[in-house]
Amino acid sequence: MxxxxxxxxxxxxxxxxxxxxxxxxxxxxxxxxxxxxxxxxxxxxxxxxxxxxxxxxxxxxxxxxxxxxxxxxxxxxxxxxxxxxxxxxxxxxxxxxxxxxxxxxxxxxxxxxxxxxxxxxxxxxxxxxxxxxxxxxxxxxxxFTNRGVVYADMGDLDSAVSDFDMAIELDSEFWFAYSQRGLALWALGRREEAEADYARLRELQS
The missing domain is CATH 1.25.40.10 (Tetratricopeptide repeat domain)
Incomplete structure (x- = not known):
């Protein structure tokens, strides 16, 4: 997609x-x-x-x-x-x-x-x-998550991913950070990593 x-x-x-x-x-x-x-x-x-x-x-x-x-x-x-x-x-x-x-x-x-x-x-x-x-x-x-969202607003997707990484490091079950990191990774062309985040998101929400 x-x-x-x-x-x-x-x-x-x-x-x-x-x-x-x-x-x-x-x-x-x-x-x-x-x-x-x-x-x-x-x-x-x-x-x-x-x-x-x-x-x-x-x-x-x-x-x-x-x-x-x-x-x-x-x-x-x-x-x-x-x-x-x-x-x-x-x-x-x-x-x-x-x-x-x-x-x-x-x-x-x-x-x-x-x-x-x-x-x-x-x-x-x-x-x-x-x-x-x-x-x-x-x-x-x-x-960290909110700053990552703003970095994404500004088009700085690499910084956004770094902030989402930090949020997930602090809370490995924080579904929102996975959803946002998945979107950022997909937009960066890092599709396999994005799909892994989407899979983790589905797991957390099941």
């Missing part, structure tokens, strides 16, 4: 990997963060609410919380995530920046701001944010 670089880049841009921290969740083994178990879509009181309506309500609630706790980096971070998910990318960048100003050593804040910069088409700022996230946490799997 032949694959054009244009098609490849349109696919690889589809799924940036963001990070959130939720209380009362399950710890993630590789970094000790928590992963949300609660899904508002399954809540009978909220299941009829659209994504954008829910995110708008969440942003308003967090705005009220911020007015009472203006020095909480976590509140700015959570509102930024709501803005990011609702497509308000500049608002997300502004709030991630406020969170970073308050807590400049939090790698997750830089990672998520990088995602917002990427959606705005500012690839250089996105890479700079992922670089800083990795400086703060050299074992940050998702920052």
């Amino acid at each position: 032949e694959i054009s670089r244009t098609w490849y880049l349109s696919i690889i841009r589809a799924c940036p990997y963001s990070q959130s921290r939720i209380e009362n969740g399950k710890s993630s083994s590789h970094l000790g963060w928590t992963v949300e178990l609660y899904s508002w879509r399954l809540d009978p009181n909220l299941s009829g609410t659209s994504d954008l309506d829910y995110l708008g309500q969440l942003a308003l609630h967090l705005t009220d919380e911020i007015s009472r706790s203006p020095n909480s980096s976590e509140l700015y971070f959570r509102r930024a995530n709501a803005y990011l998910d609702s497509g308000r990318f500049q608002d997300a960048i502004d709030d991630y920046t406020k969170a970073i100003d308050l807590s400049p050593l939090d790698a997750i804040f830089f990672n998520n701001r990088g995602i917002a910069h990427r959606y705005m088409g500012d690839f250089n700022s996105a890479v700079a944010d992922y670089d800083q996230a990795l400086l703060l946490n050299p074992e940050y799997r998702d920052a």
